[in-house]
Amino acid sequence: xxxxxxxxxxxxxxxxxxxxxxxxxxxxxxxxxxxxxxxxxxxxxxxxxxxxxxxxxxxxxxxxxxxxxxxxxxxxxxxxxxxxxxxxxxxxxxxxxxxxxxxxxxxxxxxxxxxxxxxxxxxxxxxxxxxxxxxxxx
Amino acid sequence: xxxxxxxxxxxxxxxxxxxxxxxxxxxxxxxxxxxxxxxxxxxxxxxxxxxxxxxxxxxxxxxxxxxxxxxxxxxxxxxxxxxxxxxxxxxxxxxxxxxxxxxxxxxxxxxxxxxxxxxxxxxxxxxxxxxxxxxxxxxxxxxxxxxxxxxxxxxxxxxxxxxxxxxxxxxxxxxxxxxxxxxxxxxxxxxxxxxxxxxxxxxxxxxxxxxxxxxxxxxxxxxxxxxxxxxxxxxxxxxxxxxxxxxxxxxxxxxxxxxxxxxxxxxxxxxxxxxxxxxxxxxxxxxxxxxxxxxxxxxx
Numbered sequence: 001x002x003x004x005x006x007x008x009x010x011x012x013x014x015x016x017x018x019x020x021x022x023x024x025x026x027x028x029x030x031x032x033x034x035x036x037x038x039x040x041x042x043x044x045x046x047x048x049x050x051x052x053x054x055x056x057x058x059x060x061x062x063x064x065x066x067x068x069x070x071x072x073x074x075x076x077x078x079x080x081x082x083x084x085x086x087x088x089x090x091x092x093x094x095x096x097x098x099x100x101x102x103x104x105x106x107x108x109x110x111x112x113x114x115x116x117x118x119x120x121x122x123x124x125x126x127x128x129x130x131x132x133x134x135x136x137x138x
Numbered sequence: 139x140x141x142x143x144x145x146x147x148x149x150x151x152x153x154x155x156x157x158x159x160x161x162x163x164x165x166x167x168x169x170x171x172x173x174x175x176x177x178x179x180x181x182x183x184x185x186x187x188x189x190x191x192x193x194x195x196x197x198x199x200x201x202x203x204x205x206x207x208x209x210x211x212x213x214x215x216x217x218x219x220x221x222x223x224x225x226x227x228x229x230x231x232x233x234x235x236x237x238x239x240x241x242x243x244x245x246x247x248x249x250x251x252x253x254x255x256x257x258x259x260x261x262x263x264x265x266x267x268x269x270x271x272x273x274x275x276x277x278x279x280x281x282x283x284x285x286x287x288x289x290x291x292x293x294x295x296x297x298x299x300x301x302x303x304x305x306x307x308x309x310x311x312x313x314x315x316x317x318x319x320x321x322x323x324x325x326x327x328x329x330x331x332x333x334x335x336x337x338x339x340x341x342x343x344x345x346x347x348x349x350x351x352x353x354x355x356x357x358x359x360x361x362x363x364x365x366x367x368x369x370x371x372x373x374x375x376x377x378x379x380x381x382x383x384x385x386x387x388x389x390x391x392x393x394x395x396x397x398x399x400x401x402x403x404x405x406x407x408x409x410x411x412x413x414x415x416x417x418x419x420x421x422x423x424x425x426x427x428x429x430x431x432x433x434x435x436x437x438x
Contacts, residue, residue: 030361043357044366069366071357
């Protein structure tokens with residue numbers, strides 16, 4: 001694996017990751033996709049889920065993102081995410097609580113706008129929980 | 139002529155004021171540094187967002203069927219001004235200039251027969267605008283970024299702006315804020331955000347990018363361009379709001395630092411003057427007493 005792809009993970013508050021990697025798997029809006037060097041240029045949405053960073057054949061890093069956008073060129077893969085946490089830093093109990101709390105927010109929402117916001121948060125919390133469950137199951 | 143005791147008190151009070159202003163200056167300086175770092179950290183995201191938007195817009199705008207956030211409502215009747223000021227005073231002309239610009243814009247738009255709605259961020263702007271333009275101010279936020287400005291707060295303001303847009307409450311939205319130039323100078327900036335206009339620099343950047351190795355990178359889009367754009371535009375608005383909040387926060391600290399610096403210097407001048415008066419008065423008292431003693435002795 002001679003060619004590497006420059007992976008960047010950016011949140012509005014800072015540049016989180018910027019490193020050359022062998023491959024990244026990004027949870028795209030229309031399904032997961034892996035990016036190797038020389039990937040066709042592409043712009044896509046990212047749904048809440050886990051980004052896997054590969055060195056060789058091993059996953060070296062797993063990062064949870066709460067949705068965003070990805071721009072892929074032949075040499076670069078840039079992910080714009082609003083929230084990103086390393087999977088190992090997520091606490092199962094806290095996330096379960098979050099799912100419960102946001103679920104209640106959806107029920108309590110008075111206006112449609114509030115409801116849509118709360119539902120968005122619920123979806124993110126659920127994806128987070130799923131990511132943890134998936135990680136421990138392996 | 140003030141008595142010696144009065145002068146002494148006066149000097150003591152000016153001295154303690156000077157201590158306060160000097161401390162405020164230090165605090166503002168360190169806050170300014172933090173604000174600048176934060177603004178710096180937020181730049182990569184905004185840059186990449188701009189690049190993506192530019193390449194997307196190049197693909198979409200040609201057919202003229204873009205999302206409303208980009209093409210506008212087709213009218214220009216109602217304007218929304220988002221005025222960003224600070225919560226606290228003692229920062230020189232910071233809030234004054236922002237409010238003056240906002241009033242000028244309101245007056246200009248109303249002369250053109252348009253309706254103007256104002257959304258204020260920060261207590262000072264709200265108070266001053268409410269006094270002169272009570273009917274224009276529709277909503278206000280306070281205590282934004284009190285500890286550390288977070289993106290979530292910018293998102294919250296954006297959500298309100300978008301909600302109003304979707305409800306058809308206005309056609310054009312602009313942000314009025316202080317752009318940070320240096321610690322000494324802030325530039326009042328009037329920036330239109332809805333309908334979205336691609337800034338010159340972003341477009342140029344995208345072209346420069348394309349000109350480079352990625353010779354006319356023709357992106358694939360997944361899902362369709364307009365769908366991505368529909369998601370990207372609100373995000374971009376959040377970023378714009380976030381950035382102007384950051385700029386404004388940095389400007390505020392810069393303005394405060396400058397104001398406090400000159401206040402400290404003025405206090406120093408005042409102390410010098412008062413001390414001089416104090417010493418002269420003291421001398422005068424001594425001379426007077428001496429004369430009294432001498433003339434008393436001579437009389438004997």
